[in-house]
Amino acid sequence: MEYSGEKLQEEKVFKDPVHRYIHVRDRVIWDLIGTKEFQRLRRIKQxxxxxxxxxxxEHSRLSHSLGVYEIVRRIVDDVFExxxxxxxxxxxxxxxxxxxHDLGHGPFSHSFEKVFDLDHEQFTQRIIVGDTEVNKILLKVGCDFPKKVAEVIAKTYKGKLVVSLxxxxxxxxxxxxxxxxxxxxxxxxxxxxxxRLLRVMRPREEHAVIKQSGMHAVEDYIMSRYQMYWQVYFHPVTxxxxxxxxxxxxRAKHLYEGGYEFAQEPHHFYSLFKEEVTLADYLKMDEAVMLYYFEAWEEEDDAILKDLCTRFVNRKLFKYVEFHPSNSQMNRLMELRTLFKxxxxxPDYYLVVDSSSDLPYDFYRPGEEEExxxxxxxxxNGEIRELSRESEIxxxxxxxxRTDHKLYYPADILRDESTKKNIKKQIRELLELSD
Structure with a gap:
């Protein structure tokens, strides 16, 4: 095929704050980086x-994707070779x-996916095998090469070692x-x-293993991940x-379905609202587009959409209190909903329970969801042992x-003079706020 093994005449190098340098020697990698589908990731925050x-x-999915590529390049060229x-x-x-691997992420990723019931991994596969610049380049490696790349993303590729990387x-x-x-x-x-992890990593038929001498580096890695989830990824302000x-x-979807006439029509959202999203429609969505609409919707007649967009654009966020989904707490939530009304x-828009959950490490549970x-x-001595059987940590x-629940609400309702004092007092008491 055209460039299954073609190298660039001169190595290309990206300066990177994490890995210092990202090295590109393969023509196919260099050409993939230049595609419009990959460059779109600049406009989606990691x-x-x-x-x-x-x-x-403010870093992007593109910079992360280059970083993942560089780590795998080091593994296959320096460790496994x-x-x-x-x-x-x-x-x-x-x-x-x-x-x-992240090519199919939408704007604001997981929130966007939840509202419109989308799966970024499925869109990644569609981009890879669809009518795209990425697909045309992958086809130059081999007629079945795009399919193999998509299978790795889907975790169905027969070479499990590749998937595990x-x-x-x-x-x-x-x-x-x-x-x-x-x-x-x-x-x-x-x-x-x-x-240290890369130095002690070794390939096996279905997965990489870590030499016993590197166990403490693995422990450090797992605890780092645990801390990042609770201190950064699940931060209550985020x-x-x-x-x-x-x-x-x-709200925008609800208004559209109710026949509301937008001052700024949500052209980019129509296929999402109708649940008829084409690949071309999806690729037009990025965070710059979303923020354009949010700023425009600050001028809408609908008070809820206007207020929510103003809050997001200007960082006027909801406050929160701890919430535990027990019977008493659920009763308290119902009372709050009544008072809000x-x-x-x-309360459907201004009184929200949000839950975050993480499993920092798990042993093998075959057949279970998210195996x-x-x-x-x-x-x-050559024996292979599962990590938790060797590490007490x-x-x-x-x-x-571990699961965490928060109840989010707009604190300014308690300062709004138009809100009746007795209702404000009851709300404050139920939220367990001090004066």
Whole structure:
């Protein structure tokens, strides 16, 4: 084929704040980076609404994708090369899958997906095998090459080792985003010794294993991930922004379905509202487009849409209190909803319970939803053992899901002079707020 093994005349290098340099030697990788589908990732933030909490979190899905590619390149070129368990013919497949693994993310990623019932991995596969610039380049490697790349993303590719490099409990995706997100948010939690992990990683037929001497580096990695989820990814202020973003999209869809006449018609949203999203429609959506509409909708006649957009654009976020979904708490929520309605505030948009949950590490549970492949240690005697059986630290958190619930509300209702004092007092009491 045209460039199944073609190299660039001169290596291309990207300067990177996390990995120092990202090296590109393969023509196919260089050409994929230049496609409009890949460049679209510049306009989608890696951390969605987190920039409203950590002001430095402005990095893009593109920079993360390049980072994942670089880690996989180092693994297959420096760590696995020459080892009998590694198939060198899968090198280019691994690199392309790493580079393109996030290609299908939409604007503000997970909030956007939840409202419109979308799956970014499915769109990644559609971009790879569809009528796109990315597909045309992959076809130059081989007529079945796009299908193989899509199978790696879908985790159905027969070479499980390749899949595990991009999707497992210790993969290049996590290794990059933990370090990159820590760097741009300014926190110290996400740092771990990646150099050590790569040095002690070894290929096996279905997954990579870590030499026993590197167990402490793996423990550090898992605890870094745990801290990042609770200190950054599930930060309650970020979740407040996500709640408002989600409610904006719900409100816009509700208004459209009710025949509301928008001053700024949501042309880019029509196919989403109708649940008839084409690949071309999807690729036109990015965060610049979304923010354009949010700013325009600040002038809408609908009071709820106008207010929510103003809050998001100008960072006037909801406050929160702890919430536990017990019977007494659910009764309290119902009382609050009644009081909000009496105060003329729609509780469907302004009184929201948000829950976050994470499982930092799990052992193998075959057949279960979101089945997780464990991390394996290679002992000095050649025996392979699952990590939690060797590490007391990891064993202590294995299989233990942590969940956090918050109740979000607009605190300004308690300062609004138009709200009756007795209703405000009752709301404050139920929210357990002091004067």
């Amino acid at each position: 951390l969605g609404t987190t920039y409203l909490t950590f002001h430095g979190a 020459g080892r009998p368990e590694w198939k060198p013919e899968e090198r280019l497949l691994s690199l392309c899958a790493a580079l393109l 991009i999707s497992s409990q210790i993969d290049a995706d996590r290794m990059d985003y933990l370090q990159r997100d820590a760097y741009f948010t300014g926190v110290s939690y996400g740092h771990f010794d990646m150099e 979740r407040s922004a996500e709640v408002i973003l989600t409610k904006i999209l719900h 009496k105060a003329g505030i729609d 997780r492949l464990p991390i394996h240690l290679l002992k000095n 990891v064993d202590a958190i294995s299989g233990k899901r």
